[in-house]
Every structure is written in structure tokens, then in C-alpha cells.
Amino acid sequence: MLRRTVLAAALALTVTVTLTGCSLTAGESAQDGERRVVLATHDSFAMSEEVLDAFRDRSGITIDVRRLGDAGALTNQLVLTKDSPVADVAYGVDTTFASRALAENVFAAYRGPGADQGPQRYAIGDGERLTAVDVGDVCLNVDPAALAAKGVPVPTGLADLTRPEYANLLVVEDPATSSPGLSFLLGTIATLGEDGWQDYWRALTERGVLVVSGWEEAYTQEFSGSSGKGDRPIVVSYASSPAAEIGEDGKPRTTAVLDTCFQQVEYAGVLEGAANGEDAREVMDFLLSPEFQSQVPEQMYVYPARSDVELPAAWQQAAPQPEASATLDPAMIAEHRERWIDEWRALVQG
Amino acid sequence: MARARPGLSPWLGLAAALPLGFLAVFFVWPVVAILRLGVGEGGVLAVLGSGQTWRLVGFTVGQAAASTVLAVLAGLPVAYLLARTSLRGLWFVRVAVLVPFVLPTVVVGLAFRTLLPDGGVFAIVLANAFFNVAVVARTVANLWSHVDGRAGDAARSLGASPLRAFRSVTLPALAPALTSAAAVVFLFCATSFGVVLILGGSRYRTLETEIYLRTVELLDLPGAAALSLVQLAAVVAALTVGALARRRGESALALRGRATVARRPRGALSWTVVAVALGVVALLLVPVVVLVARSFGGGLAGYRALAGFGHAGSLQVSGVDAALNSLRAATDATVLAVLLGVTASVVLVSLSRGRVRRGVVETMDTALMLPLGVSAVTVGFGYLVTLDMLPGDLRTSPALVPLAQALVVTPLVIRMVLPVLRSIDQRLRQAAASLGASPAAVWREVDVPMAGRSLLTAAGFGFVVALGEFGATSFLARPDTATLPVAIARLISRPGELNNQMAYAACTLLIVVTVAAVALVESAGRTRVGEF
Structure with missing residues (x-):
């Protein structure tokens, strides 16, 4: 008897749990007539709720954000699904991967009015499919106190x-995985x-450069200037990272x-075959x-592509935008990336 | 003249269709589709012929085998402690061994880097074993706690040394659970991704990390397909070896209630085993303690931050909401996985009782295990090119998170429930049937009570695995439905001291949630179904 009660109780519990919303699938569902634009982006995407809500109230469009991994993972998923896109707009395809996306015709032509307020400085291809949204710079970050010691x-x-x-002072990330x-x-x-x-990398190897697989290990663990308090005072990170390392005296510690610096531009575009092209273009204008x-x-710890937008005050002191970053032609990157990584591996890992 | 096969009914076909159908739609179809894309582009043979591929295979299998051996050696004493002793505070051990399972690999990897700065193969093997001791301890204890100890006692009184008695009586009895556990651990270690990436630096690579790079970063589908095929072949080989070992060891055991087999350890050997087990548990807790200690690095700042969204809104959910999201997704996944896993186990055991050819049963068993041994990105990218053909385009639906988690949890449920079902003495069932019990009544009165406790254990374990699942979830979860592991990974991938402290505080929260969930399931098991 007891057993039967237990079984019945277990069954009842299961049903209740599933039905009462203690469950993801029981959650929200789209209402009819709602205008929804799916924005495929990378893991680093972040935007304040207020800005997104204000856009929704103004335009009637809800942006449904889908993070699909890093820039490479994002681009490759877009290429793989180009005949049946998973989103309407994609944002986060960077200099390294843009050529592939353009060659595979992932993006439809659209150039909004905002593009001429600065983004076209970073135009790629015919300049009609992808529009620059932000610029990030990868630079050496140093911990001056540890170096002085x-x-x-x-x-x-x-x-x-x-x-x-x-x-033995430098830690870098593996280009194959980071x-x-x-x-x-x-x-x-x-x-x-x-x-x-x-030759340069050969020399770095002789000087004991430490290679780790990801930014997390390099910055949060090996670097002495972050909360991890590691042993290495020089790390490969972003030009913007010092803005997040403000000490108690209000001054940046790094x-x-x-x-x-090397410049990485992140682009956005309307996907070819987007379900709702008109709303998608409105979202592009919003970006x-x-x-x-x-x-x-x-x-997002990156610099705006528009030239008429001011940096926050703290940034102007801790993380000014580099003025003379190195760049490479995206087509050249696309062509040689694999070979360069292979050669790097042979050089550094023997 | 057709002779009725005992236990085989038309319902069985219907029941088999449920887990097999799920496997076909959410595993076989996507994997085959993405492999076909790769093979279609050509160039697969070149990758298969390269020496580098075979070095990858060697390292992958080698590190997985070493990790499995270590996990089994460390897990067996803990299984003994859990199953055969009646010491106080065992609930703590039961819960403690599960904690590693939910911790995101990125934080465990970082903890191991702190403990073993030189890293390398040793650190990889150690970290893989760290994650998997629980599989061995829980799976083996699950069966061991029902094995009648009198045969061992008889061997001892006939003059066998304790070791001899263990080797020739106890070990064979445990073989089904032991090989089950070893197979699962091997699959987990062969496909472990984060651990190898973080601890192997850029020097050590496995099939799994290489498949990931080629698929996700390079979109080199032919190369990825070639390596996936090799991975698949290795996994099938490992599973076949496991099935052959099981075939030798499989026997009906006189299963007993746990209350009658657990006793205070007696003699130096018992106490030594207990001491070793406690040592293993202590070692398992070292990385956990490191994480918890780090969470207090900034006083309570990290914990206060859990109510918020991280430095400058790093998250779109608060730490607390992420915990609730975790519980919801894991609940869905566990309910689904238990349903599928139990159905599959019942079908498998009914087929073997029904004298269906062994090969058929073993093939189905192996097929159900495959999702553990195939790269998550292969399945994930397979979803991208297939699931849009289903109504509702599941590819971007939040419902895909529990579905993908269930794919991983179901084989674990099967591996915990099936050994117990298989070991039930047929004579008990025949006796019930000859006393007039219908087949359904036999199940209700014999199998369910016997396997009830292992079902609860499996559900608790599955829940924990789903709680900690990261690969599929990070791919599929939307920002507002991020789970704790996803939130932790996100926090740790952004600069800023507060984010870091909050990440470690979130780990502690994850540990607390896990312990609470497991304790709840455990106490339900003890007071109700456990005693038979």
C-alpha cells in the first residue's frame, strides 16, 4: 500500500512540477502580432535593459538576443544556416571572420543613415552589407607596480x-583557441x-613566454594586475581592460x-533571408x-564606431582609444589564418 | 508452433519506440547530417591518413584510460564506505562526491592550475578523475548495497583471505556496475573538453578539442567529420569491450535490502579501506575548498553581488535568478531523462528476459550510450542543419536546453537502473507469476521495489548532471534564461574584481543548491522506498 502511495506521490509531484511553471518550457511564449527581431550575436554582447526597453517602447519591436559563442562560432553558424537563418540580424562578426561571411553571401545589402557618422571608416567589401558597430583593440596590458618592484x-x-x-614576464593566449x-x-x-x-616569436619563446589556452587563464589567473594576483606582470588583453581595474584611490591599477595594439572591428548586418527585413533594418539603425x-x-568594453559619441569620463583617463593600432587586410587574414596558426604552433610548441 | 516468450508484449515495441525515437531525432539525425556535409566536401581520407590524427587518437585514449583507472581505484573504496558500512554521517560523503560534477570546468580548471601550476598530463588525468569519482562511487555503491554478503562470509570461513574473498566473490558480483561505471567514465574523459583546454595549455590536444576547433572556429567540416568518425569508432570499441566484460560477469544476484548488509567496519582491512575512502573524499574537497575560499577573497562583496547583475551589468539575470533558471532547466531535463531512461531500461531487461538474441539487446544498449561519447559541438552543429525541418524551428527554442541535457542524462539513468534490474533474481519473479500475479503485478511487486531506490539515486544524480551541464546550455540558453554555470563562465570571462568575486560566490551558491537538491532526494529515498 505504502509503495503505491509513494508511486502516486512521485507521479503527482512530476506533473505538478511540470505544470506549475517550475519549468522552462512552461514560461513565456510569444503573443500574436508581436514584432520580434532575433539578433544573433557573440558571447560578449551586453546592453542595458533600459536602452533595449526604450527601443521597444519607441518602435514596438522586441529584440530577442541569441548569443552563439565567440566571433568565430557566430560566423560559422551563420554560414552553416544561411539557407535557413536562425536570426534576422547578426552583430559581432569581426575583422578576422568578416571575409568568410561576405564570401558566403550571408548578409543582405543594407546601409543605414548611421553608417556615415563614422562606421564607414571601417568599411569592408563593398561597404553595403556589413556596418561597423564597435572597435576593440587587443594590446599588451601591464601591471606597473609589479614591474617597478x-x-x-x-x-x-x-x-x-x-x-x-x-x-618570464609575459603571458599570451594561444591563437588557435583564443x-x-x-x-x-x-x-x-x-x-x-x-x-x-x-623570428620575433622565436625570441619570445627563448625569453620564456607563457602560453595558455584562453583569456580567462591569462588575465584572471596568471596576470598580476587582476584579482587573480598571478606572477606575470604583462598580459595580452584589451585596450579597455584597465577601465575595469580601478583601485580604491580611483586610479587604474593597470x-x-x-x-x-591590433584593431578588431565588429560588424553587424541584416541576414539574407531574414523573416522580417523591415524590422531587421530598424534594429540595424538602433545598433x-x-x-x-x-x-x-x-x-562591452569596446569603443563605439560612431565618431560623434563621447567616451565615458573614467575611460578617457584609464582606457583612451589607441590612435595608431595595427591592422591587416581582412581578405589576407581569411586566406592565411590557418597557415599562420600552424606555423605559430610549430614555432612556439616545437 | 510459436511459443509465447515470457515478458514480451506488444506494449514493449511501443515502449522501445519512445527512447529510440528520441535518440533518432535528437541525436542520430543531426549527427549523420553534419557528418554527411563534411564527407560530401571530400578530404576526409587525407585527415584519416595523417600521422597527427593518430597521435591525437593515442593521446585521447591514453589519457581517458588513465583517468578511468584512477577514478575506479579512487571510487571503489568510497563505494564500499557508502554501501557496506553503517558509519554516521555517510550522507555527507554521498553528497560530497557529487559536488565536483556540477562545478563548471572553467573554474575547476583554474582551481587545478592553482594547485598544480606545472599542469600537463598529470593534472589532466587528476582533474578528469576528480569529476568522475562520483560516477564510480555511486554506480557501484548502488549495486553493492544490495549484494548479499553471506557468500563472501562463507568464502572467508572456508579460509579465503579477505583479498581473495573480495576478488573471487565480491568483485564478480559487482562486475555489471563496475563495467557500467568504467564505460561511462571513459566516455566522459575521452570527450572532456574544458579540462584539457585549460590544463593542457596549448600543448596537449585531444580528438574532442580538435573537433571543436575545426568545427566551431575553422568550419573545416571535412576535417571535423574525419575526426568525429574516428571518435565514434573509438567509442563503439570501448562500449563493445564493456559489453563483453558485462556479458561475462552478468548473473542474477540474491539482492538484499541495504539495512541488512551495512554494518560497522570490522578488522584492520575494513578500517583501512574506510580510511582510504575518507582520504579520497578529503582530496575531492580540496579544489572545492579552494573555490569557496576564493569566493571570500573580497569579504562578502561577491555574495552581496549575487543579488545584482555583476560589474556594469555583466549579466542579464541576477545570480539568484540564474540559480532559479538552473533548477527549472534541470527539473525538466531530469523528468524527461528519467522517463526515457526507465523506459529504455525496462525494455532492455524485458528483451533479455524474453530470450531475444543477446546481440540485439547489446546493440540497443550501446546505441543508447552513444550520446555520451560524441562531441557536443557535432550534435549542436547538427541541430543547426536539421531541426529547422521540424515544426516550430526548435533550433532557437529554450525547450532545446532540457532536451539536449536529457540526451546526456538518459544514459546515466540507464546505467544506474539497468544493473539493478538485471540482477533481480528471476526465481522471485517466477514465484510471483506462479502465484497468479499478472506481468504488470510482477513488475509492481518485485522489480519496482527492488529498483526503486536506484531510481531515486539515478534521478538525483541526473539532476546534478543537468545542473552542471555547460556545453549545450551555454550554446542554447538565452541571456535571460542563463543558468548558474553559464553565468559563472560569463562573469569569469570579463575583467573586474567584482565579477571575479561574484563568479566564485556563484560557485558556492551552485554547491549549496546541489547539496540541498541531493539531500532532498536522498532523504526521500531513505524514508520511503529504501527499506524493502
């Missing part, structure tokens, strides 16, 4: 790091040329070395609107 000056450029006093790692490798190729970068653009630094 070792009696080593803050490096001023890439070349310094091959000097003996910088031995997007800042790849940007840094591309930066060395852009700065030192197709002929010079291998700085970015602005002459070591380039001053409201959205002015939030980009503090939400």
Missing part, C-alpha cells in the same frame, strides 16, 4: 619584450611583416601599452544610434 620599465612596444630583462590570442599574433604579423614575425553607441564602452 622588479626594477623593469614599462615596455613601450613589441620589440622591448625580447630584451633579457623581460624574460580570439585575443589570434589578434595579438596578427598584430605581430602586421607590425613585423610576413618575414619578421617568426595600463594598456598603446603601441602594441548605430547614439543611445546604443554611447553604452557600448561600459557594456
Whole structure:
């Protein structure tokens, strides 16, 4: 008897749990007539609720955000699903992957009015399909206090790091598994040329560069300037990272070395075959609107593509935008990326 | 003249259709579709022929085998402690071994890097075993707590040494659970991703990390397909070896209630085993303690932050809401997985009782295990090219999260319930039938009470696995439905001290939620179904 009661109780519990909304599937569902635009983006996407809500109230469009991994994962999923897209607008395809997306005809032509307020400085391809939304720079970040304790000056450029006093101070990410790692490798190729970068990495290896697979290990664990309090005072991170490391005295504890930066532009576009092209274009305009653009630094740690939007005050001091970042032609990146990574692996890992 | 096969009914076909149908739609179809895309582009043979591929295979199988051996060696004493002793406070051990399972690999990887700065193969093997001791301990204890100890006692009184008695009496009895557990652990270790990436630095690569890179970053589908085929072959080989081992060891056991087999340890050997088990548990807790200690790095700042959204709105849900999302998704996944897993187990055991050819049963069994051994990105990218053909385009639906989690949890439920069902003495069932019980009544009166406790254990374990599931969830969860592991990974991937402290505080919250959930299931098991 007891057993039967138990079974019945278990069954009842299961049914209740499923029906009473203690369950994801029992949650919200789209109401009829709602205008909804699916925005495919990368893991780093962030935007304040107020800005998104204000857009919804103004336009009647709800933006449904889907994070699909890093920039590479995002682009490749867009390519794979181009005949049956999972979204209407995509945002986060970067310099490294843009050529592939364009070659595969993932994006439909659309160039909104905001594009001419600065984003076209970063135009790619025919400039009609992808519009730059933000610019991120991958640079060496240093912990000046830790360097001073070792009696080593803050490096001023890439070349310094091959000097003996910088031995065992640098941690970088593997370009095969990490997007800042790849940007840094591309930066060395852009700065030192197709002929010079291998020698540079050979020298770094001799100086005991530490290679880890992701930004998390490099920055939050090995780097001495973050909360992880690691052993290495020089790390590959972003130009914006110091803005998040403000000490109790209100001053940044770390700085970015602005002459070591590589520029990564992140683009957005309306997907070919989007279910609702008109609303999708309105969302594109929103991404380039001053409201959205002015939030980009503090939400996503990148710089706005519009030239008429001011950086937050704290940023102007801690994380000014690099003015002379290295760049590479996206088509060249697309063509050589795999080979460069293979050569890098052979060089650094033996 | 057709002879009625005992236990085979038309309902069985219908029941088999449920788990097999689920497997076909949410696993076989997507995987085959993405492999076909890769193979279609050509170039698969070149990858198969390269020496680098076979070095990857060697390292993958080697590290998985070493991790499995270590997990079994560490798990067996803990299983003994849980199943055969009546010491106080065992509930703590039962819960403690499960904690590693829910912790996101990124934080465990970071904790291991702190503990073993030199990393390398040793750290990878250790971390893989850390995650999987629970599988061995819980699966084996599950069966061991029902094994009649009198045969062992008889062997001892006939002069066998304790070790000899263990080897020739106890070990064979445990073989079904042991091989089950070892197979699952091997699959988990062979496909472990985050651990290898973080601890292997860029030096050590496995089939899984390489499939991920080629699929997600390079969209090199032919290369990924070639490696996936190799992975699939290795997994089927491992499962076949496991099935053969099981075939030798499988026997009906006189299963007993737990209350009659657990006793105070006697003699130096028992106490030694208990001491080793407690040592294992203590070691398991070291990384956990490191994480909890880090969560207090900024005083209580991380915990206060849990009510909010992280530094400058890093999250779109608060830590507390993420915990609730975790519980919801895991509940859905567990309900589904238990339904599928129990149905599959009943079908499998009925087929073997019904004298269906062994090969058929084992093939079905192996097929149901495959989702554990195939790369999550292969399945995930497979979804992208197939599920849009189903009504409602599941590809971007939040309902896909529990579905994908259930794919991983179902094989675990089967591996915990099936050994117990298989070991039920047929004579008990025949006696019930000859006393006039209908087949349904035999199930209700014999099998359900016997397997009831293992079902609860399996549900608790499945819940924990779903709570900690990261790969599929991070892919599919929307920002407002982020689960705790997803939120933790996001916090740790952004700069800022507060984010870091909050990430570790969220780990502690995840541990607390896990312990509470497991304790709830455990207490239900103890007071109700456990005693028979």
C-alpha cells in the first residue's frame, strides 16, 4: 500500500512540477502580432535593459538576443544556416571572420543613415552589407607596480619584450583557441611583416613566454594586475581592460601599452533571408544610434564606431582609444589564418 | 508452433519506440547530417591518413584510460564506505562526491592550475578523475548495497583471505556496475573538453578539442567529420569491450535490502579501506575548498553581488535568478531523462528476459550510450542543419536546453537502473507469476521495489548532471534564461574584481543548491522506498 502511495506521490509531484511553471518550457511564449527581431550575436554582447526597453517602447519591436559563442562560432553558424537563418540580424562578426561571411553571401545589402557618422571608416567589401558597430583593440596590458618592484620599465612596444630583462614576464593566449590570442599574433604579423614575425616569436619563446589556452587563464589567473594576483606582470588583453581595474584611490591599477595594439572591428548586418527585413533594418539603425553607441564602452568594453559619441569620463583617463593600432587586410587574414596558426604552433610548441 | 516468450508484449515495441525515437531525432539525425556535409566536401581520407590524427587518437585514449583507472581505484573504496558500512554521517560523503560534477570546468580548471601550476598530463588525468569519482562511487555503491554478503562470509570461513574473498566473490558480483561505471567514465574523459583546454595549455590536444576547433572556429567540416568518425569508432570499441566484460560477469544476484548488509567496519582491512575512502573524499574537497575560499577573497562583496547583475551589468539575470533558471532547466531535463531512461531500461531487461538474441539487446544498449561519447559541438552543429525541418524551428527554442541535457542524462539513468534490474533474481519473479500475479503485478511487486531506490539515486544524480551541464546550455540558453554555470563562465570571462568575486560566490551558491537538491532526494529515498 505504502509503495503505491509513494508511486502516486512521485507521479503527482512530476506533473505538478511540470505544470506549475517550475519549468522552462512552461514560461513565456510569444503573443500574436508581436514584432520580434532575433539578433544573433557573440558571447560578449551586453546592453542595458533600459536602452533595449526604450527601443521597444519607441518602435514596438522586441529584440530577442541569441548569443552563439565567440566571433568565430557566430560566423560559422551563420554560414552553416544561411539557407535557413536562425536570426534576422547578426552583430559581432569581426575583422578576422568578416571575409568568410561576405564570401558566403550571408548578409543582405543594407546601409543605414548611421553608417556615415563614422562606421564607414571601417568599411569592408563593398561597404553595403556589413556596418561597423564597435572597435576593440587587443594590446599588451601591464601591471606597473609589479614591474617597478622588479626594477623593469614599462615596455613601450613589441620589440622591448625580447630584451633579457623581460624574460618570464609575459603571458599570451594561444591563437588557435583564443580570439585575443589570434589578434595579438596578427598584430605581430602586421607590425613585423610576413618575414619578421617568426623570428620575433622565436625570441619570445627563448625569453620564456607563457602560453595558455584562453583569456580567462591569462588575465584572471596568471596576470598580476587582476584579482587573480598571478606572477606575470604583462598580459595580452584589451585596450579597455584597465577601465575595469580601478583601485580604491580611483586610479587604474593597470595600463594598456598603446603601441602594441591590433584593431578588431565588429560588424553587424541584416541576414539574407531574414523573416522580417523591415524590422531587421530598424534594429540595424538602433545598433548605430547614439543611445546604443554611447553604452557600448561600459557594456562591452569596446569603443563605439560612431565618431560623434563621447567616451565615458573614467575611460578617457584609464582606457583612451589607441590612435595608431595595427591592422591587416581582412581578405589576407581569411586566406592565411590557418597557415599562420600552424606555423605559430610549430614555432612556439616545437 | 510459436511459443509465447515470457515478458514480451506488444506494449514493449511501443515502449522501445519512445527512447529510440528520441535518440533518432535528437541525436542520430543531426549527427549523420553534419557528418554527411563534411564527407560530401571530400578530404576526409587525407585527415584519416595523417600521422597527427593518430597521435591525437593515442593521446585521447591514453589519457581517458588513465583517468578511468584512477577514478575506479579512487571510487571503489568510497563505494564500499557508502554501501557496506553503517558509519554516521555517510550522507555527507554521498553528497560530497557529487559536488565536483556540477562545478563548471572553467573554474575547476583554474582551481587545478592553482594547485598544480606545472599542469600537463598529470593534472589532466587528476582533474578528469576528480569529476568522475562520483560516477564510480555511486554506480557501484548502488549495486553493492544490495549484494548479499553471506557468500563472501562463507568464502572467508572456508579460509579465503579477505583479498581473495573480495576478488573471487565480491568483485564478480559487482562486475555489471563496475563495467557500467568504467564505460561511462571513459566516455566522459575521452570527450572532456574544458579540462584539457585549460590544463593542457596549448600543448596537449585531444580528438574532442580538435573537433571543436575545426568545427566551431575553422568550419573545416571535412576535417571535423574525419575526426568525429574516428571518435565514434573509438567509442563503439570501448562500449563493445564493456559489453563483453558485462556479458561475462552478468548473473542474477540474491539482492538484499541495504539495512541488512551495512554494518560497522570490522578488522584492520575494513578500517583501512574506510580510511582510504575518507582520504579520497578529503582530496575531492580540496579544489572545492579552494573555490569557496576564493569566493571570500573580497569579504562578502561577491555574495552581496549575487543579488545584482555583476560589474556594469555583466549579466542579464541576477545570480539568484540564474540559480532559479538552473533548477527549472534541470527539473525538466531530469523528468524527461528519467522517463526515457526507465523506459529504455525496462525494455532492455524485458528483451533479455524474453530470450531475444543477446546481440540485439547489446546493440540497443550501446546505441543508447552513444550520446555520451560524441562531441557536443557535432550534435549542436547538427541541430543547426536539421531541426529547422521540424515544426516550430526548435533550433532557437529554450525547450532545446532540457532536451539536449536529457540526451546526456538518459544514459546515466540507464546505467544506474539497468544493473539493478538485471540482477533481480528471476526465481522471485517466477514465484510471483506462479502465484497468479499478472506481468504488470510482477513488475509492481518485485522489480519496482527492488529498483526503486536506484531510481531515486539515478534521478538525483541526473539532476546534478543537468545542473552542471555547460556545453549545450551555454550554446542554447538565452541571456535571460542563463543558468548558474553559464553565468559563472560569463562573469569569469570579463575583467573586474567584482565579477571575479561574484563568479566564485556563484560557485558556492551552485554547491549549496546541489547539496540541498541531493539531500532532498536522498532523504526521500531513505524514508520511503529504501527499506524493502
